[in-house]
Amino acid sequence: MNWPSWLLSGFVANLALTTLLATSQGLGFTRMNIPFMLGTVITGEREKARLYGFIAHLVNGWAFSLVYVLIFEARHTVNWWFGLLLGLAHALFVLTAGMSLLPYVHPRMASERHGPQAIRQLEPPGFMALNYGYPTPVSVFLSHAAFGAILGSLYHLR
């Protein structure tokens, strides 16, 4: 594996993903704030949650890029469209399995079945995160596709 190339391409792809998601939220395509969602796993303080969540999201993205790179190496194939396909698959997983599991693993997330409680007060994402705005899946697919495509075009096989 080409470690320096992974570090660089993972960083750039992660930067693009974060920027695209934040832009989608700023422009009103989605309400989903991933750093806030991740940060509230750690703390119930809103401002701290944003900061912690932002750091967690960066680390997370880098870690996921490692999985992409391992697949590139295993397949001995790396290019932008292969990365893009992996990104779409990744987004599909996040939106379906990831989001439906979230209320069970997130310590502060409520569920439709139990309602909000003293600790669990956060709105669950629902199927494909549609609770966070109907265009949310589009924004997640696009940002992850960009993540994969950038990774695929910047990473050099060993």
Next chain:
Amino acid sequence: MLECGADDRIPGIEDYAIIGDCRAAALVSRCGQIDWLCWPRFDSPSIFAALLDQERGGHWRIAPLGPYSAERAYVSESNVLETRFRTASGTLLLTDLMPVTESRASLVPDHEIVRRLSCTAGDAEVEVELVPRARYGGVVPALRQAGRLGIRIECGRGVYWLRSSIPLRLGEGVASAPTRLKAGQSLLFSFSYAEEAPAVLPPLEEIPQRIDECVCWWRRWAAQAQYDGEAREEVIRSALALKLLIFTPSGAIVAAPTTSLPERIGGGLNWDYRYCWLRDASLTIRALLELGYWEEAAHFLDWLLHATRLTQPELNIAYTVFGNPMPEEWESQTLAGYRGSRPVRIGNAARDQLQLDVYGEVIDAAAQYAFHGGTLDREMQKVMIGFGRYVIKHWELPDEGIWEPRSGRRHHTHSRLLSWTALDRLITLCHQGKLEHAPVDEYRKQADQIHRQIEAAGWNQRLGSYVSVLDGDQLDASLLLLSWYGFEKADSPRMRSTYRRLRERLGTPDGLLYRSEPPAREGTFAICSFWAAEYLALGGGTVSEARDLLNTLLKYRNDIGLYGEEIEAGSGRFLGNFPQAFTHVGLIGAALSLNQRQKGEQPLAHRRESASRAEPHQKQPA
């Protein structure tokens, strides 16, 4: 107490109360109905606007079914509202608030209204009805039941959540439930809004504790007020109302939280006041500083000098809470207007007007801050010098003036007064070493020139009065501010004579004052009436005259101590946007000046320090 029934009439403007969280506000009618709410901030589109159209505007009602009487009050020295309903069979207590808290340790919704209805005696049939209508009544949003999370209303870029301790039935754009409450039982509701996901959905069982916390927060804030004079209760209520109109994230203060409440029923004098007018700066800063609210005053001054940066050294007459120009004006085709008073205007066309008085207002606000011990940093000083340069270049121009008529520009005496004030305060700041590298000699030369012009052309010898427009023959109430800004002593023959003419031409037998001639187009202007009381307190009359007028004006407040923009002569009913920050600033100012006069204290700091020029005019009037 008001008799209400199932077919409630359209409430009077004075029948409303305000609740808020210093970012947005809602108006609650005496009949338990929230008729106005814009989220996430004051000038956002409405979700409830029954205030401007009972049919299409949208509302949230929690009230007894059938006839009842209602009385209400704020929980002492707080902005938590309690409405007590009495029916034939029982008594209910409705508590309304927008929670505010200092605690950052727990998650709370971005924006929330909390309501609790308790049955305190007997039993009563109750109706709960939520009718959200987004974008000024133009959109009927879909309501979706989301299990035990509550009712979800997706709308634009945000989502509203209604949480209720009783199940609500969903209809076409309506959530409702009739129910019966017995003594000791309560209903709890939380209505929240978020533009960020995941939204926070608070558990209903925490509501009683959160209400207590909110009351404590407001009481702590009110307790900071350093005032022990006449009408303390009314002054504190005014300060609390003013605080609700401060947009805390930026420090800006909106003129009022509503749009298009008419200055004349059925007329076209309907304006959007959900923005921040610079002309209010000086009087507002003074009220905050003298009451001891330093943090709010400093924050407001920061906003004045920094949020206006995009247009400096030119100043618009008003800005949004984040310092952007007011949006262009448009008229709603959906809303019928308060009691049919069309049009309902969104945005404000006065944004393109020229008002030269704003420079004096802003500079005087900064000067007061400095005279009270605040520091003007280097950046602020540069901004002030830029304003001074602008005044020197432009003070001779005609402008629209303080009352913003849409009839063209004229040479207003008030605008000249504030141009003089701007230069006078800059000179004083320079003398005190609080402003460096400023062209003091030029300031003095121009200030003297303006002073001479006001004395000559602003005074009408035939009338024996200062006049609204140079060389004119009409009066307006802003002339009372000649003393407020230290241009001429309140007890000077000219000012006393001007006051008499104002009373003759603009006064009513009830002690109220119209703002300008001709007087009958609209209601009497509440702040002008308070200016009159303050003028008397400043030396234009005796202490008892000032106190009597102040006490007369206090009788016009509504049952919970609030004022709108105007008061209808005779009936005492409110007109115009409500509640009005400027009116409450006027009340505080009059009380402060009266208190200082009674105690024999020095005049207010900004006047005491404005001694950089010759003695005021002492000539006898004609």
